[in-house]
Amino acid sequence: MNLYIRCDGSPVIGLGHVIRMMALARQIVTTDSGSHIYFMMRDLSESVKQMVKKEGFEVLTIPGSEDTYTVNPDAELDVICRLADSNKSVMIIDHYGYGLSLVYSVRALFKTLVLIDDYQPDRCIKEIDMLVNPNFSAETVGYPKYKDQLQLLGPQYSILREQFASSSHPPYFVRNQCENILICFGGSDTMNITASILKLFNQLEGNLTLTVITGSENHDIEMIRRGAEQSRHLVIVKTHVNNMAEKFLRQDLLVLPSSTMALEAMALGVPCAVLSCEDNQLPGGLAMKELETTVYLGDYKYVNWDVIRRTLQMVIRDAELRGKLSVRAKERVNGDGAQIVAEAILKLCSRPT
Known part of the structure; x- marks a missing residue:
């Protein structure tokens, strides 16, 4: 199974999202060695890309070098459509620049969509298969509840590095x-x-x-x-x-x-x-x-x-x-949250279409 992770990081905008997604990616391949993970990132920092590659994950570069969370929707979709085996794949988004319109567009391209959110409930549409907010404030953000959407909310789902596991x-x-x-x-x-x-x-x-x-x-x-x-x-x-x-x-x-x-x-x-x-x-x-x-x-x-x-x-x-x-x-706070989220994603992906 192919899983694509959309995140960005640099010394200017910080590395938190990349580190969080690397922890999740490691847990996914530990649980399911048949999973192939690709990081989709803008060309903001060569050192950050090398950090991801050293973990054994391939990096697919999206055009753009502006050190902000603002993205170019056309460039994003062009690369995703060309590089992602989308109709059979999973997309995991951990990026503030993916607003409502872009989330809608990406959802149509993938079998399964997982959104890692911190504080943007307006983009959390019902078509998202899994919503994860690992923060203390998750229950107060005001996410709509949808019948077929799995929501993992709160610090018991904190996606932390292995060294913080119990x-x-x-x-x-x-x-x-x-x-x-x-x-x-x-x-x-x-x-x-x-x-x-x-x-x-x-x-x-x-x-x-x-x-x-x-x-x-x-x-x-x-x-x-x-x-x-x-x-x-x-x-x-x-x-x-x-x-x-x-x-x-x-x-x-x-x-x-x-x-x-x-x-x-x-x-x-x-x-x-x-x-x-x-x-x-x-x-x-x-x-x-x-x-x-x-x-x-x-x-x-x-x-x-x-x-x-x-x-x-x-x-x-x-x-x-x-x-x-x-x-x-x-x-x-659950130090095993990354494992819990990884297992939930794999279980979700194994369901019949």
């Missing part, structure tokens, strides 16, 4: 002293939130060890390194980190965006404080706040650094709160 890591225990804190806002961090958070920690008491993880392609990496050298705390800056789960489990607190990265932390049970850095992260961040699975630092567009400083100092001091966050998070 069988892949030891149990996490909350320590009374909060001394080791990790800061990560993605590989590129185009708004340079990392440097601002690092500077803020100079106002926090205690002898802390801060681990900063970012990418070598981060344009502000030298500013971050200077901030690390000038910090009153011990700061370790890392790039090209492969096993994030291992790094997370060594920490007492994580400071992260309210994205898939936060779901990864919660699958491990590591307490985290999250900041909504993009519009698509805001619903999930607010839902995490309401369910008290993280400490919510707010919306970056309206950031109040004094409130964030006081909030971080509070959670560092409060071991009981960190313990409650750990328990609630693990109750909500």
